[in-house]
Amino acid sequence: MRFRTWPRTTGRTRRFAMGSTVLLAVAGMNAPAVLGFAGDRYHRYEISRPAYKAQYGFWQTVRIPEHFRVNAIHATLLRTGKVLIVAGSGNSRQNFDAGTFRSLLWDPVRNTYKLVPTPADMFCGGHTSLPDGRVLVAGGTLRYEALKSAVTRAAGTMRIRNEDPDHGHVLPRGTVFTAPDGRAYRSTARAVVPPAVKTTVRAADRSGRRRPQVRVTASEQHVFVEAVAEGGRYVTATPAQYAIRGLTGADARNLYGMGDRMTLDKQDFQGIRSAYEFDPVTEQYEPVPDMRFARWYPTLTGLPDGRVVTVSGLDDTGRILTGDDNEVYDPRTRTWAKAPDHYFPTYPSLFLTAKGQLFYSGSNSGYGPATEGRDPGIWDLQRNTFTAVPGLRDPELTETSSSVLLPPAQEQRVMVLGGGGVGESPRSTARTDIVDLSAPDPHFTPGPDLPAGGTRYLNSVILPDDTVFTTGGSADYRGKHRSDILRAQVYHPGSNAFTPAADPSVGRDYHSEALLLPDGRVVTMGSDPLFADKDDTEPATFEQRVEVFTPAYLFHGDRPRLTGGPAVLRRGSAAAFTTPAPADIATARLMRPSSVTHVTDVEQRSVALGVTRSGGAVRLSVPGNAALVPPGWYMLFVTDRRGTPSVARWVRVV
Template sequence: MVVLAGLNAPAAISYAERTYHAYRIEQHGYKARFGHWDLLDVPDRHRVDAIHAALLRTGKVLLIAGSGNNEKSFDAGSFKTLLWDPVRNTFKHVPTPDDLFCSGHAQLPGGRLLVAGGTARYEIMADKVERAAGPMLVKNEDPDVTRSFRRGTVFRAPDGREYRAVRAFTVPAATKHKSRKGKVTVTAGEVRVFVEAAQKGRGQVRKRPAQYRIEGLSGSDRRNLYGLAQAMTLDKQDYQGINAAYEFDPRTERYVPVDPMAESRWYPTLVTLSDGRVLAVSGLDDVGQIINGKNEIFDPRKRTWSTAPHRYFPTYPALFLTRGGKLFYSGSNAGYGPADEGREPGLWDLRRNTFQRVPGLKDADETETSASVLLPPAQDQKVMVLGGGGVGESKRSTARTAVVDLKRSPRFTDGPDLPQGTRYLSSVILPDDTVFTTGGSVDYRGKSDSDIHHAQFYTPRKNAFRPAAAPVVGRNYHSSALLLPDGRVATFGSDPLYADPDNTQTGSFEQRVEIYTPPYLYRKGRPVLGAGPTELQRGATARFALAAGGKVATARLMRPSAVTHTTDVEQRSVEVPVRQRGRSLRLSVPKDPALLPPGWYMLFVSDGKGTPSRARWVHVPPR
C-alpha cells in the first residue's frame, strides 16, 4: 500500500495543482491583475488556417488562409477567407480569387485593405524532386506581335529533351530604338517562366546554358521566339509567387482586383507611406528566386503600381514609417535569403535611396522570426526587437530584446530579456501604452514540443516586463494576434511541424481562436465616448463628448493591424493631446503625416488608471 501510494502521489499532486489553478484564474482578483483567456466558439464549418489577420474599419476581422499551407487545397484550387464579427460573433466565408497564402497587406487611406502577392506553386524538397527543372528566359524579337502561351508549352533543347512551362505566360513584343543617326536597333521582349522536364529522372538534368526551341511555332515565329536557360537541375524547388493584387472592400465584403504588380511576390512586406501610397518589397518571384531589390509602389487613387527605389531585403522584412518619411528596418524578417545579406538594421531614406546602418543589436544573427514593434506612443520614435532565431531551420533562439531611439544618434540598447529564447512571438500595442506579448516557441516551428505558454506586458516607461495570464493554446509559425476595438486581444493560428515531443508525428494547423481580456477591462468606471466627428484633420482640434466616466488622462489614435508571420508594420499608437472641460473633450490632432499616415484609426480615451473606452472609428484623410 505504501508503494502504491508513492506511485500515485505525483499524479494526485498534479491533479490538485491543475484544479487549484483552474479555480484561481477565474477569481476576479486574479483577472484584475493578470487578465483572462477565453476560447472562442468557432463552428467547425467556419474554421480556417488563419495565415493572415487584419482588422477592418467595420470592426470585423479578415482571416485569410488561401490554400492554408496545404498542398492538397492548392492543387484543388480551394482558397479560403473568413470574415469574423467580434461583436455579434458571426462568421462569413468570402470567395477568394487567388491563392493569397503568404501574401502581403496594408491598410489603404479609404479603409480598404490592399492584398498583394501569394502562391503560384508549392515548394518541392530536393529528395522529392522527380523532374529536372529551372527558370527560363523567353525572348521575342518580333516588334509587332505580343504572344501568349498556355501552360504546358513545350521547349525543346538542342539534344531533343523536352521541358514544359508550369504556367501560362505572355511574351511582350520587342521594342525598336532609333538613334540620332537613323540606325534602328531592336531589343527583344522577354518574360521569365519556370519549366520542368516532360520525363522524370536524372537523365533530364542539363548543366550547360542552351537555347530552346518553342514547339508548335512556324515561319518567322520559329526564329523570333525562343527560350534561354542556364541549367535544368534536380535541386530543391522553392515556393513561387504571383503578381496579383486586390483591395478588400469592408463594405461589400469582397475582393476587388486592381492592376497586378510588375514582380510576382511570395512573402512580401507591404508598408504604408506618409502620403497613403503603399510600398511593396522583397518576396520570392515566379521562379522561386528571392527578388534582388526590385521594389514597387501602389497608388490607391490610380490603383496602379510604379517602380520604387532599388534595395534588397530578406523576405517579410519589418519596415516602419518614421519621422521625415524614412523607413526603419529593424532586422526582423521571416526567412528567405542568405544569412549574410540584407539583415543589418538601418534607416532607409526613400528619396535619396540611402541606408544608414544602426549598430548595437545583440544576437544580430538571430533576427529571423523575431517580433518588432513601434513602441507607444509613436511620437517617441522608439522601435523594439523581441526574440528571434537563427536563419532557416536553426535550433537557436534568443531571449534578447533591444530598443532603438530614432530621435537620437540611433543605436540599439539592451532591453529586458524574455523569460526564454523565443521565436514567433506576437506583440500587440494596447491603449494604455503597454505592449502585450504572447506565444511563440523555443525551436523552429515548435519542434520538440517547445511552444511557450506564457504572456507578459512590456511597459516602455519602465523598460520592464510584468506577467500576464497564460494562454491555453500554443502558437508558433503562422500565428498572429491583434487588438480589437473593445480593447481585447484576439490570437489566431499556429503551424507546428510536429505533433509530439519526439518529432515523429506530423503536426496540424491550429484552428482555435483564443481571446485575451486585459486587466484594465476588469475595472469599474470605463470611459464612454459620446458624439464627435468621424473625419479628423491634421493640425486641427476635434471636439468629443464624454458620455460617461470621470477624468480623461490620455487619448490615442491606433492604426488597425494587418499581421502575418509575426510581421505587423501597420499597428501604431499615436498620442493625441487632450483637454477636458466637464463632459467636453478637445483633441489636438498631430500634423505630421509620417507620424499619422492617412487612413482609419481607432480612437481610445483612457482615465488616469489606464482604463480605456471602447474605440470610436475616425478617419484621417490624405493631404
Template sequence: MRYRPSPQLRKTALGATALVALAGLNAPAAVGFAERQYHQYKINQPRYKALYGHWDLVDVPQEFRINAIHAALLHTGKVLLIAGSGNDQRNFDAGRFQSVLWDPSDNSFKEVDTPKDMFCSGHAQLPDGRLLVAGGTARYEKLGGDVTRAGGAMLIKNEDPDKPRLLRKGTVFVGASGRAYRSLFDVLVPRATKKVYAPKAKRKAAVKVTASQARVYVEATVHGEKGISNTADQYAIAGLKGKDADNVYGLAAKLGLDKKDFQGLREAYEFDPVAERYITVDSMAEARWYPTLVTLKDGRVLAVSGLDDMGEIIPGRNEIFDPKTRKWSKGPDRYFPTYPALFLTQGGDLFYSGSNAGYGPADQGRVPGIWNLEKNTFAPVPGLSQAGRTETSASVLLPPAQRQRVMLLGGGGVGESHASTARTAVVDLKAKKPVYMDGPELPEGTRYLNAVLTPDDTVFTSGGSHDYRGKRASDILKAQFYDPATNAFSEAAAPTVGRDYHSEALLLPDGRIAVFGSNPLFADKDDTQPGVFEQRIEVYTPPYLFGDQSARPRLARHALTVGRGGTAVLDAADASAVAKARLMRPSAVTHATDVEQRSIELTVTRKGDALSVRIPDDPTLVPSGWYMLFVTNAKGVPSQAQWVHVS
C-alpha cells in the first residue's frame, strides 16, 4: 500500500513549502528556518526511515552526563562508559574520576566508583565476561610555558645485594651542585644481584655485585630556572647515611622546563558486570597511557605500546595478562605507535592494520603487517595508498570473520597535521601474499571515523572530522553503510551531533547503534573559542528496524552456554524465517580503536520447528567469552540478540 501522510503532516509540509516561498521574498534567516522545518518533516517520514534509518538523542539526566572516553558493551546488556578525569585537569587535580553504566533497554543510569584515572587506558573482554581495564593517566601534559618546576627522569641505583629499597613519593634527591629534586611517585628498587665465582689457583673466590635500577619522575624543590640542571649528576638521597647512602643514589642528565607529556599508570582492574564494580588485579610492569589490549587465542590479553611513567613512548616492551592468575608476564618485544589496531587472525597471528592514534615518530612502527607472536617475526603487508595518513583511522575485521578481510578507513597525518584522507583499503589475509587494495572512498577526508559491524553483514560508519580534533569547524555530519558483498557505500541518515576526537560507537543488543563523546579543540570556525566536550548520547536505528516488524525473527531472551565446536538449540518463534545467524563479540572501543568486535558466521540447521546453530571450534576465530547471537531473515532484518557464553 502506498504511504500517505496524515492531514497534520500534509499541513506541516505545505506550510513549510509556503514559508520557503515567502521567505525567498523576505529574509535569508527565514529561509534557513523553513529549510530546517522541512528537513525535520522529511527525516521523520516512514519511507525515509525505511531507506536511511533515524537518529534519536537519549535523555541523559544531568548527574550522569560525563566525558565518555571509553565505551564497552557488557554481557548484561549495559554499556560501561569510562571518563576517568575526562581530559579535564581540574577533575584530575581533585581526584574526581567517573564511570557510568547505561542500560539502553530502559534508559537507566548508575555511577560507578572509579579507583584510578582510567582516562586513555586500554581494555579487552575476558573469557568470563569481565572487562579488563589497564593503564591510564598518572600526570597530565604540561606545555613548555606552563612548566614551573624543572623535572624529568631520575635513575635510582641500588648496590645492596641484601635488600630492596622502597622510596616513597616525596623523597628528596640532592646533587653535587646543591640542586634538590623531589619524587612524584613511590618507587621500588630491587636488591642488587651478586654472583660468586669459584676460586682459581692461588686466588680467592671473586664476588661481583651488579647494581639494580628503577626510574622515577622528579621535580625541582624550587620554581623556575634555578631548578634547571643541564649536566649529568649523581644525587644523594636525603635521610640516608653510611652504607645506605653509598649503596642507594640517583643519576640524572638534563632536568629542565621543557614540555612534559602525559604519564601512564601501571594499575589494572577487572570490571565485574554482575557486581558492577572494579576489582584490582596485578599491576603491569610498564606504566601505559594510550595502550592497546588485544585478546589472544588462549584467552590471555596482550598489552602493547603506550606512554610510560616518564611520558615517553614505550620502546616495544609488551606484556601478557593471564585471567586465570590475574597476573602479568613478559610478552614478545615489538614497537608500535600508541593505540595500534591489532586483530587476532585465524591461526593465532596478530594483524596490524596500520591504524594508530596520537604518539610516535612518523618513520617508526607505521607499516602494516602480520605479527607471529611465537617466533616474534613481522611480515609487512604492502599496497596501502597514502600510507602516511593512517593515524586516527578506523579499522575493522570485515564480516563474516571467516573471510579474514580487514578494512582500513580514512585517517590523517601524524600529530596535529591538517591532512586527512577519504581513502579506504581492504586486505585479504587468506591470500598467499596479502596486499592492501584500495576500496571505495568516503564522502570526504575523515579522521576519527566510527565504524561498527551490524548483524546484516554491513559496516556502519559515521562522524569524524576532516581536520585535527575538529579544527576549523570540520566535524562531518554524515553516515554511510559499507557492504563487503558489493564493495560500495550507501547513504544513511545524517547524525545531528558532530563527533571527532574521543568519540565512540558500538552495536547494542537490540540492533541499534549508540554513539558517545567528542572532544573538539575549538567551538568556532576561526578556532578562537575553546571547544566543549560533547556529553550527549545519540542512537541510530538502522533501516532494517523500520520494515515490517511482524516478520522480525525472535529469539528467547535467556542466556546460553555452549562449548566451542558445540551446537546450540535456539528457541525461535519462526525457525523457517531464519536465513542467517551471526555470533557478534561486544565492543570495547576508544580513540577510533575497537579490536574486540567481530562477526562470526554460524551454520544454521532446521529440523521441523527446531533451529540450531554450530559454533566453530577454532579459538583463533572464536575466542572464549560472551557473544551476541543474532538471526536474520531473508531481508536482513535481525532479531534482538540472545547472549551466548562460548567456552
C-alpha cells in the first residue's frame, strides 16, 4: 500500500494535515521517533492509525491455504453469505488438457474454504443469480485458442445437414467427414442434429388442382473439424459435400457435411452449450438442459419475471454469435427458448431498467468487430427495438470499461467508467459519463475524470451508503509495461465527485473481480497480466492473492442493527423490523448480490426503501415495480445518520 499523491489542492492539504496528526500522535504515545522508521514500516504504521482508517478505509490480505488457491475468473455472492469463486481451467491450457476444472467456496465470516466438484470448463462462461438463490452458469470453454504459428492441422466449420424428418442423430466427437477427393477431417465436439422439418403446403398438380403436399427442409447443425493429419495439403477453399464415415444406407444418404474453407489460420476460443444451476444449500452444481447455442464470453441478465436473457459469446467454431441466437432461460421449467434478435459484442453490460427494458451501456469485453454493436442504447424486448442513446465520449474506448447502475436504482442513472480500445489496443480513457434513463430523451453527460487517468479493467462496487467504490485496473492492455494502477477511490453521486480511498497493494487487471460482502466490506480477487516486468519480457503468473477493503464508514463507531423482522418481503408492501434505536436509522437499501466477471456485473443494484419509525421498530416499504426490484434474494442494509451501515440481513423479495 502506497501513500497517495493527488494533484489537487485538497489532496495536498489532506497530506499535510494527516502528516501533522501522525507526528503529534507518535510524540504523544512515546512511539519510536519518526526518523527511526524505514519508509515502508512507517507507512504501514501510518495507514493503521484510526484517524487514517476513518477517512480512507483499510486493506487486508486474506491468507488462503495453498491447497485452496484458484485462479478467480468469476465470483458470485450466495444468499448464504459465501462467495462462489469459479476458475474452471483458469486460463491454463495445461489445466484444460488435464480436465482440471475448479470452483472454490469461501466463507468470509468463518474464513473457511471448500473446493467444489466442477463438471465442465466454466472458464469464461456467464452467470447470474436466480429468484430462489441458485446461480445459473451457462457456457464456458470447449477449446483454447491457437495462434497461427501453432496451427499444424487445417481446420474449419463443417455444416451437418439431415434430410430425414423422422430421426435426429447424435454424432460423437471424433466423427470423420471425408471429401470427394479423399481428404478427411475429424470433429472436435459432439454434434446433435435434429430431424428435418416436415411441412404441408398446397400446390398445383399437373391438372391444375391444388392439393396438399409434404415438403421436407433439411435441418442443419455445425461443428468444428480439423484435418486427420498435419500439413498444407488439407488446406482448401473449395466448397464440397462430405460423407460421414460409419454411416450406411439411408443414414448415409440423409446425413452429410457441407464444408467451405479449411485453413491453417489462427483459431479462436470456442464455447460450450452446457448449463448448470449451483445450489447454495447442497453446494453442488446440478445440470440443466443445454443451451441451443454454444457460448464463450456471454452475458446473462435477469428479467422482471425471473427469467434470464442470454446474449452473445463465441460459438463452438470460434465465431461470434450474430444476434439471432439470443436465448431466454426459465428457471421454473428449466427450459431455454428463443429471445428477440439483437447483436452485441462479447460480455456486453445489459442493465434491467424500471420500464422492463434492457439498457446496453456500451461496455463490453474482448471480441467483436470494432464498428458493430458498440453504440449504447435501450433494447425493448417486447417490441424488439433498439434505440440508440447518444453522447458517450470516447465511444471507441468502451472495451474493458466498467458500468454501474448508480444508487439508488430509482434514479435510473447508469455510469460508464474508463475503458480501452478494441483488442490489444494500448489506449485507455479516464472518461466517466452518466445517462439518466428516466429522462424523456436520454443522453450521456460528462462525469468527473478518473483520478488515476486512463484506466481499463476498473472494478466498481455499490456501497450501502449510496456511494460507489472503484479500484484497480491498468492503463494498458492486460497490465502491459507494469501499468497496473494501485489506487482506489469513492464516487459520490450526490456531489458528482471522487474522493480518495486507501491504496490496495495488489494490482488488478484482466480477469479480476470485486464485490460487496454482507458485512459492508469489499473483496477483490483475480488478475491475469501478460508480463511481470516493465519491458514485457518476463511472463506473469495469475494473481491468487485476495484483498478485502474495509470502507471508512466502518471506523465511525457503533453500527446500527436490525434485531428481528421477516425473511420474505413483498413488492408494494411494508414490513416492520425491530431495532434498538429506530431514531438513528436514516436509510434502508435492498442490495442485490453481485455476480461478476471481466469487470462486468449487471446484477448489482441498490433499491431505496421507504422508512418510517414507530416504537422499537422501523417500517420499511418496498417498491411495487418488479422491473425495479426483480424477484430474488437481497441484502437488507440500514444506515445511520453518519452513513454507517448495519450488517446485512438476507431477505427474499417476491
